[in-house]
Amino acid sequence: MNTMTAKATPDTAAGTRESGEIRLVGVTKKFGNAYAVESIDLTIPHGSYCCLLGPSGCGKTTILRMIAGHETPTSGEIFIGEDMVVGKPPVERGTAMMFQSYALFPHLSILDNVAFYLKMRNVGKEERRGKALEMLERVQLDHLKDRMPAQLSGGQQQRVALARSLITNPKVLLLDEPLSALDEFLRLKMRGELKSLQDELGITFVHVTHTQPEAIALADMVVVMDTGRIDQADNANTIYNRPKTPYVARFMGGQNVLTGTVESNAGGAGTLKSEAGSTFEVKLNDSSATVGSKLSIAVRRDQVTIRRGDEASSVGANSIAGIVEATEYQGSYVKVTLRAEGDEFVANVSDRAFFAEPVETGDPVVATWNPEDIHVLSKVDTGGAGDSYLDGGH
């Protein structure tokens, strides 16, 4: 697909497509009494690559299906461009969906699968097959046009599914876990191809995934979800480096979350004291962080240094003492997992620094960081949430 050069597709549908901006206003979806999605507000700008990211059951697929028109919201409004689309069929919305299983019709050849949309619009056989063939050429599968779906590899099936979606000339392409059925090598390759395809077409892509690296690699806009709510919607860099909540920090990985009580707050410079007695210096712009209140902070794993520690009493500010639980060699760095103050704390140490002064499981160590690398979270950590995803990102 990286060889695609032509712009968009032969247009038989609705003339020129205008804005593919998606706006969700107060969208709620209930299944029975359970909220799958609860009063969501979200604007996805026209032409952006948006990833909906979250663990399974967080409601990301429900949002995608509501945008697609395969699910109707219980309440709220969904706009695509200027149109309120709730109740409209997918084709009138200008959306096209690529299914997780690809849903290629098993009884139709590749060519007829791609031509299906045109057939539904009563386009003549010759014409629709011609256009479908052009589309297959663009995904470099024209030589397989007479094959049946069952005869294609996973990667080929995905390209056919893509071609079948694009022939509708959508202004929004919706992708439900598009890479999950592929092996690691193909996944990385297709990831790149999806990105360049989106650049080239300039239409809005909404991509559902549960994999953090996938979202960070692809998205202009990452929407992190937690049980029916949006925790943070930002660009990838912000999401990764400046997570708003402990949940996002944990889910995206790469961060340690620490919680303490505000000891002092003078002119933007404050100190926190953890329950175990460690002190952390923080920059506080927020005047609401009054003395005595609780506050959570995050520090990136790769901005932590460790040294062998002696006694806990010798630990200074901006550091935490712990016992090494595990060391894991990752190639360019070593992941050192500590148990510190009853919690897990991870330092990603460059391999050079690590092997200069190696530590082993059971060693007492002190982890230290610079106060300017501290990032204050907007919510106090209630612990636990998303713990099982801690190791998802590195």
Add this chain to the structure above:
Amino acid sequence: MLPTYLQVAPLTVVLTLFFVVPVGLVVLVSFFRYQMLVGIVPDFTLKNYVDLLTNPTTWTLYQSTLKFTLIVLAITFALGFWIAYFLVFHVRNLLTAIGLFLVCTVPFWTSNIIRMISWRPVLGKEGLINSALLNTGVIDQPIEWLLYSDFSVVVAYVHLFTLFMIVPIFNSMARIDKSLLEAAVDAGASRWGVIWNVVLPLSKTGIALGALFVVTLVMGDFFVVTVMSGGLSGSATSGIFNDLQFLNYPRAAANAVILLIIVLLIAASIFRLVDVRKELVR
């Protein structure tokens, strides 16, 4: 919602007209009086039931039917289970397994009556088995009990109905994840341990469905037992048949209701064991 009801309407109409109403009328008529030459007289009477239940013949017939049902159930289960087990877990090639499965199922689609009478030249006094045994000198008198006996009745039942065990059990077993068996072996289970603790419980639905078919088919049969026993054995339905010969519909109906109640009770107890609908949709 309306289209859903429209879609299910033809089925409902046919079932109502040709199942619910007929069975309802059977129940109704069973309380009516029979009068010679007049036929059915619409009074309410329990006489038909009292007649039947006080008649020792009824009990003998039900006893005989129950005996056949239990024997046939045991044999068809044993055959069905091991044949399905062989096809699913011992035949290594899937296509071969499906082919052999089809070999087992093809006779289902041929005439039951023909399959039944085809035992005559095999089991008869001058039949294949007797002549073979006579020729080899194993016996010097033909074995009489091979045909027109309880034995031939059971043979015919097994011949006709084992399929109804094999198919559902095969279906259940085919869905068992092979790695479960390997896991059981890893956990130290013997071959019998695997069958007893893994295969058998997971084939429960198939066994229940198969048992349901076999029980209702044997209980409701009249023709096999009549032909294959040469009229010597009877079944619960023989009574119904006799009443019908005399056009005594009320008593035939009462007899039918008793049979129906027994069959439905057995079916209900099987349905208590497995949720058949859920298993089917799975």
Add this chain to the structure above:
Amino acid sequence: MSSASPSYGSRPWTFYVLALLFTLFVIFLYGPMLAVLVLSFQGPSASLVFPLRDPSLMWFDELFNPRRTGDVVGAFNRSLPLALVVMVLTVLISVTAGFAFRRRFKGATLIFYTAIASLIVPGLVLSIGTIVTFRYLGLSASWNTSGLGAHLSWALPFGLLIMFAVLGRLNPSYEEAAYDLGASKWQTVKEVVVPIVFPGMIAVALFGFTLSYDEFPRSWLTVGSKNTLPLEIWTMTTNVTSPALYALGTVTTIISFLVIAIALSSILFIQRKRSRGK
């Protein structure tokens, strides 16, 4: 596959025991049918048992030009159209009903269990019920009215169960994909759903045909004065003592095998087309 001891492709002893059991079962299943097949070519000495003497086709001739046998041709001319009508109706009705059952609706469980009850109620009971119903309606029983209904009450539940299994495996995303690509409800059914479940529909058709074609207990009282084929055979078992009976068995079995062959090969053809391309 399930061998516990180290094996290098050699089969466990249970394989041989079960293979023997299976072989015996197949002989048990087909042996008598073969005996009938052979004996239907019996010569004029008219013995009902082996050995086969002077092979001839005379008993087939007897079937179609009856002197001593009953009206076999007439019975066949009723059984075949009846089976075809039952087949078509079973496919139409159980497929549409199967689709209805994919959604929840009030009364679904009641209808489902009614169908199951219709499947397990003894055929003779239903036969009596149908004939009594027709008497009360003032109609006379006939193979193409009461007979047809009695057959449907037996074939439909089978068809419904097959459709449950088939539709249970139909991934809903096919229909969503069609909707996504602008297909109307009707187009989705016509272009996507029916072609995908077509092999299942053939299976339903096979059941519909053979359940009617071979049905005995439900036909017994309900077909009226004119017999269908199984009833004709039944009559012959009691009063015909010539190999013509076996000839008839051979002919009906051949017809059954033809129907099975057509059904299975069309299913195979479709599956092969899907996995290997045109």
